[in-house]
Amino acid sequence: MKTLQQRFSDFTQPQFFKEKGIYPFYQVLQSGQDTEVIINGRKILMFGSNSYLGLTNHPKLKEAARKAIDKYGTGASGSRLMNGNLDLHEELELKLAEFVGKPAATVFSTGFHANIGTIPALAGRNDVLLIDEKSHASIIEGSRLAFSKLFKFKHNNMESLEKILQRMDPDQFKLIVTDGVFSMEGDVAPLDKIIELAEKYNAAVMLDDAHGMGIMGEGGKGTASHFGLTDETDVIMGTFSKSLASIGGFVASDFNTINYLKHTARALIFSAGIPPASAATVIAALDVIKEEPERIERVWTNTRYAKKCLAEEGFETGNSASPIVPIFVGENVKTYEMASLLTKHGVYVNPVVHPAVEKDKAILRFSLMATHTKEQIDRAVEQLAVCRKIVENVRIKKPVLDEKY
Ligand SMILES: Cc1ncc(COP(=O)(O)O)c(C=O)c1O
Structure with a gap:
């Protein structure tokens, strides 16, 4: 066997779970992202989507994407620093x-x-980064690229953050980075307290609002707006891959910081601009969010209703304060069993296991969209309860598949 093939020949977990019929990943969707999708030719309820406002099939977004393709073609064909900067990108910014x-x-x-462009551009070798221990993988990767002194504070724990800040040299540049809405468990960062500490210890704050944008704050402006702390939050990062129904990301800040990032962030200047259709889609999405504020109301109504139904069925859903509702399962294998069985029962939810969550704290990540109906939520919760019963009964009768997983 050649050296590379040899190196990965014992990585057999996926095959093992496929053989057992409980491999839940890379499910093939034969339709667009919506409250119902097609998997294996069958209609399946989608409760794993990040399209919280249900905009991926909005006629205005699709029309904007089509028009952009007609006018600009399909790709930006270069870095925005050089040849790939369209007027659409500038309008979007x-x-x-x-x-x-x-x-x-x-x-x-x-x-x-x-994240991997901004964090290392803002914090260098002689600086300090303080990140929540449950930060999204892209914040962790960005911190690795920064070569700064890295400290992880306990999840949403301000005592832990303050203890670290107290030890720092007051003159050293310090950047605190936190998710606004945590992507796996749906809880919200105490941004007000983080900013209080940042001001006390002279640190800057960067907020990753990938999951907050579109749903939190007035008009969906995000977690900083929810706390009334937009000015005090130095850098706000967001993505287009959730509520904004496309692909791409951004950071917003003061003019000098953005000017610096535009000329130094390597993940920006050494990577091509987003395709015209994506830029046009997001421009249209921002308009639709303004024109149809009822979508935000609907996603929250659905969230409250789903949480009530899940609690009535005895599901433990943690501290979620967003449309991301974690259903605690515990073991990885049980989570795979539940997720696979649920798909067979017509409901898709995301299985989330270590390292995305702590060991033995695997969850089913159940997420709501503005466009879900009450009947769809009822059906999903009913099937969750049915599948839990089946999985638990089977487990009582025969031992767990393989303890090592
Ligand atoms: C908190 C957070 N930050 C960043 C990202 C990365 O966003 P994108 O999908 O645009 O790469 C995600 C996506 O999963 C996320 O959840």
């Missing part, structure tokens, strides 16, 4: 800055790029 309430913004190829 102005709109994003206005939307979140900051003087300037810049667009990256994805939200992941926004």
Whole structure:
């Protein structure tokens, strides 16, 4: 066997779970992202989507994407620093800055790029990064690229953050980075307290609002707006891959910071601009969010209703304060069993296991969209209860598949 093939020959977990018929990943969707999708030719209820406002099939967004393709073609064909900067990108940046309430913004190829480009550009070798221990993978990767001194504070724990800040040299540049809405468990960062500490210890704050944008705050302006702390939050990062129904990411901040990022963030200047259709889609999405504020209301109504139904069925859903509702399962294998069985029962939810969550704290990530109906939520919760019963009964009768997983 050649060296590369040899190296990964014992990575057999996926095959193992496929053989057992409980491999839940890379499900093939034969339809667009909506409250119902087609998997294996069958209609399945989708409760795993990040399209919280249900905009991926909105006629105005689709029309904007089509028009952009007609006018500009399919790709930006280069870095925006050089040949790939379209007037659409510039228009989008102005709109994003206005939307979140900051003087300037810049667009990256994805939200992941926004974090891995921005964090190392803002904090260097002699600086300090303080991140929540449950930060999204892109924040962790960005921190690794920064070569700064990295400290992880306990999840949403201000005592832990303050203890670290107290030890720092007051003159050292310190950047605190936190998710606004945590992507797996749907809880919200105490941004007000983080900013209080940042002011006390002279630190800057960067907010990853991938999941907050579109749903939190007045008009969906995000978690900083929810706390009334837009000015005090130094950098706001967002993505187009959730509520904004496309692909791409951005950061918004003061003019000088954005100007610096536009000329130094390597993930921005050494990567191509987003395709015209994506830029046009997001411009249209920002308009639709303004024109149809009832979507935000609907996603919250659905969230409250789903949480009530899940609690009535005895599901433990943690501290979620958003349309992301974690259903605690515990073991990885049980989570795979539940997710696979649920799909067979016509409901898709996301299985989330270590390292995305702590060991033995695997969850089913159940997420709501504005466009779900009450009947769809009822059906999903009913099937969750049915599948839990089946999985538990089977487990009582025969031992768990393989303890090592
Ligand atoms: C908190 C958070 N930050 C960043 C990202 C990356 O966003 P994108 O999908 O645009 O790369 C995600 C996506 O999962 C996320 O959940």
